[in-house]
Amino acid sequence: MPQTVTIEIRRYRPEEEAEPTWQRYEVPFWREWMVLDALNYIKDHVDGTLSFRWSCRMGVCGSCGMMVNGNPALTCATYLETLVPGPVQVEPLRGFPVIRDLVCDLTDFITKLQRVQPWIVRETEGTPAQGEYRQTPDELAAYRPYAMCINCLLCYAACPIYELEPGFLGPAVIALAQRYNLDSRDQGREARMDVLSEHDGIWACTLVGECSTVCPKHVDPAGAIQRYKLDAAVAWVKALVLPRSGR
Amino acid sequence: MNPAYRRHHPKWYRARMPIFWWFRKAAYFRFIARELTSVFVAYSSVLLLVQLRAVAAGPEALARFTAWLHLRPVVALHVVVLLALLFHTVTWLHLAPRAIVIRLGRRRVPDVAVLLGHYGAWLAASGLVVWLLRL
Ligand code: SF4
Numbered sequence A: 001m002p003q004t005v006t007i008e009i010r011r012y013r014p015e016e017e018a019e020p021t022w023q024r025y026e027v028p029f030w031r032e033w034m035v036l037d038a039l040n041y042i043k044d045h046v047d048g049t050l051s052f053r054w055s056c057r058m059g060v061c062g063s064c065g066m067m068v069n070g071n072p073a074l075t076c077a078t079y080l081e082t083l084v085p086g087p088v089q090v091e092p093l094r095g096f097p098v099i100r101d102l103v104c105d106l107t108d109f110i111t112k113l114q115r116v117q118p119w120i121v122r123e124t125e126g127t128p129a130q131g132e133y134r135q136t137p138d139e140l141a142a143y144r145p146y147a148m149c150i151n152c153l154l155c156y157a158a159c160p161i162y163e164l165e166p167g168f169l170g171p172a173v174i175a176l177a178q179r180y181n182l183d184s185r186d187q188g189r190e191a192r193m194d195v196l197s198e199h200d201g202i203w204a205c206t207l208v209g210e211c212s213t214v215c216p217k218h219v220d221p222a223g224a225i226q227r228y229k230l231d232a233a234v235a236w237v238k239a240l241v242l243p244r245s246g247r
Numbered sequence B: 001m002n003p004a005y006r007r008h009h010p011k012w013y014r015a016r017m018p019i020f021w022w023f024r025k026a027a028y029f030r031f032i033a034r035e036l037t038s039v040f041v042a043y044s045s046v047l048l049l050v051q052l053r054a055v056a057a058g059p060e061a062l063a064r065f066t067a068w069l070h071l072r073p074v075v076a077l078h079v080v081v082l083l084a085l086l087f088h089t090v091t092w093l094h095l096a097p098r099a100i101v102i103r104l105g106r107r108r109v110p111d112v113a114v115l116l117g118h119y120g121a122w123l124a125a126s127g128l129v130v131w132l133l134r135l
């Protein structure tokens, strides 16, 4: 086992340089270290100017997503050991504008997320006196996998369509829309369909499938999008054949 | 994007996507290959229509068409077309369980079953075509 490992980091210091550059660091190698531990070692002991986001260190907050050796990964859940002898290359998430070093601007995602109303929409809101909206375990199971999303955006970094067509809503936004569509308590399906069936919605997806491969929470956004396409197509055919029946 | 927000980050860096992005990963390459082979799918549909027209036009036209089919370069081309079609079909069928989620009561029908159903349908359709050609 090596004593040290080389980490190459794509740095971008907007006040100094017009383009990002690579910087190499030597860090000690510990078997139990994640890539994030190496980054924190650099920040604490070698170069305090390095910028990156992290919070929970346990694959829950979704803030430490970066490109590790060219693949989107949660750095707090990627063992350094799996990448030795190195060098290990760390870059900011692909597809998003870089603010500084490994920190990206995610406003685009947040704006799009709000458009699909990722919350329970009711036609008429019940009063607290009427009690909760009940749900059976089966009804919960219908949307549960999509509710596991931690907004880490690895799926966006894996999606070439998002990079080619920045207007595309993207995998996680559609999966989260589907999470609410499939919720038995929700009544917002039609309103979401207006946004999702736009040109930049589900139809922009050409099913590369990498979003589902990289998702650390097994959300399967590619599956969510294809299911949605099927639903939309069936609804369209129904409306064509039985115009009066409504959906 | 909120323009006011952009003002405070005047020096954002946005990476350009390289033309050959689809060489980055095997999965991207497979995707592009799947998309491109759809051209061959279109070609074979047109071929089938032309063949049907020849059948409708009588035995002479059909004989001419069949003679063309037997030309060496045409056979070579059609071997390539067949391989491309198989690649397209198989990769496409393997994506089907992603889109089709069937629930039987409480349980979700496993992906393998959906996949096998598609292969079964493919086999049945091919059998039908063979049977029609035999007639
Ligand atoms: S769908 Fe998966 S990869 Fe995408 S943001 Fe959610 S957890 Fe991350």
Ligand code: FES
Pocket (backbone or CB within 6 Å): A054, A055, A056, A057, A058, A059, A060, A061, A062, A063, A064, A065, A074, A075, A076, A077
């Ligand atoms: S630090 Fe929270 S997911 Fe990695």
